[in-house]
Amino acid sequence: MRHAKAADALMQEMHGLSETAEVTLAGLAGGRPIGSNDGHKPTGVTGMLSDEATSNKPMLNRLDVLANEALTRWELPAGAHARLINLSENATYLVGAPCGFRSILRVHREGYHSRNAIACELEWLRALKSDGGVLTPDVIAGRDGELIQTCAVSGLAGERHTVMFAFIEGSEPDPDHDLARSFEELGEIAARTHLHSQTWPKPEGFERLVWDVDAVFGSTPTWGNWRDGPNVDGSLRPVLEKAEEVIRHRLHAFGKDPDRYGLIHADMRLANLLIDNGVTRLIDFDDCGFSWFLYDFAATISFIEDHPQVPRLKEAWVRGYRKVRALSAEEEAELDTFIMLRRMALLAWIGSHAEVPYARELSPHFAQGTAKLAQTYLSRFS
Template sequence: MDTEAAIRAVRGALKLYGFEETSGIDLVKYRENYVFRLTRATGDSYAVRLHRAGYRTDAQIRTELAYLQALGEQGVSVPEMVPTLDGNLMCLVRADDGTNLQLDVQRWIDAAHPLGDVAEALTGESALEPETFRLLGALTAELHDRTSAIGRLPGFDRGAWDAGGLVGDAALWGNPLAVEGLASEDAVLLETAMARLKRDLEALDASADRYGVIHADLTPENVLVQDGRMIVIDFDDFGEGWHLFDLATILFFYQPHPRYEAYRQALIDGYGSVRALPERFLDPWDAMLLARGLTYLGWAGERKGDAEAAFIAGQVVPVVLGLAAQYTSAGASRAGTGS
């Protein structure tokens, strides 16, 4: 489906929300879903997501939107959901070929910009200060506090970022070994690291003080800044997982940055200022970094030819290979000492 066809599908839903048929619809981005900015004659703007056919079930999307609404009601800085006139957070629209597509609407966040840029993080050019990560750590802790309090809402249906979801045969973002251009010796290294990582994750504590509903994609581009306030967006991949995985995701792309250690300490300090760190909470940090990196390789492996997949193959694979080498080496050392 091309952009014009997607816009026609969106126009078919306008009356369900009470929006004028003459409202402006402009493409913002297309990745897993189409995201449009809809502007009414009043000047009010909305973010409209038209979901890719078959990518998510109705139940999965309704679970995401219900959590967004619940988090907003509890004061967490997330997008504001806009229901249909009938009160539904999601509706179905028909594409030109007769396919039913899911659609939801959020209020547009004006005068906001992404916290950071992945490319700048990797090259070390990001000018962010450690204080920014302290604030983001506090916000992440608040998010985990609220999701823990909410628990599993009725009809909960989302994937789990557990050992199987991260590095299992049916990993949520695909097989890391499928990434384009992977040399045979590098594939062997990743296979070895993945096997060790899977065993370690399967043995990891998953009690409620360290495992629960998480965002699962807290990159610098999924945090908007509006008048100094941070707003967490794009819950498309949220599910259950280790809280530490969210923190590792925040810092993954900053590993090559000269201020990485200062960022990491600030992030953890901010998190701990809101939510008490359980005993040995940070021990699996290296495992979470490697797991996060492997998911990016899996994502790219399923999207060969995509510009972002090419970026991952060229820029992220070397980072993950370094993590894998360190992880297998550390594991061998532990085995050698019997610890």
């Protein structure tokens, strides 16, 4: 990570902030936009699936075919066409028609979420909007009334689940403005989602990812083993091993009581907020799952955990959170443990996504930066 950048430039790069609503809506896929180039971000398709390299134009062409064939599953205006705007864990398309109609089509990565898991995500999305006080995107049902349409096309392995969202006008928080104000709002939104999570009666068979110690450090970690991260060598491993040991110990002691652990968004970055005329909507629930509520803060500073602004942003997030939901001094003191847990998960992610341009961009110094964070963390907690 390049520490010499100004904070606003860092936030713009790390969270994929853009000036257009079309590219902003790529946040539904949790990735970075296609074709954006502000002097920091690589140009071109970014954020690829592990089995679909960026150079695989035939695969992209087949995805385009699938997306446009899938449009027949919905009642859409004449001439509707899907255009790829983001490729990350999922492929996200802007759907447009000559009459001015717009929507967002999400084509899910094969094998990442089951159909039931996607349905559970959409059910929580609906419930948050209806009774949780959090504005979320509307989901457009297909001709058959189903929210999820499963499609296949020759030349593309397996079936793909697709979901269509209503187009949302708006833009992400401006990185040139005071980021503390945006983080305070993030804290308020996080607290509302956590209050809802605690009381919402989940449907039978509710299924989502789990983001706990085993998901990061277990035998089958979701994003891979941090030891396989780039440049994790013998000089860095001891401090990272010790950090893992302390994280495991502290989170075991912290516990998973229902006032601390439950269903969370798990990717509540600035890039996943859309603001229009003072109204803020939360998007991209693709990673939502079960974890500690405080993990949501760690996700807000993904990839910039070592930036000097982080303490101030943490204070702002906590201040906003406490406007809505209680947060004890003990819980606040443990935020650094969740930051370290997330950082080591991201180190694993970079190692398991070597074909992603952004991962390659971060890979030279990310392990070293993680080790420095671990040293600071251990100076407080070991």
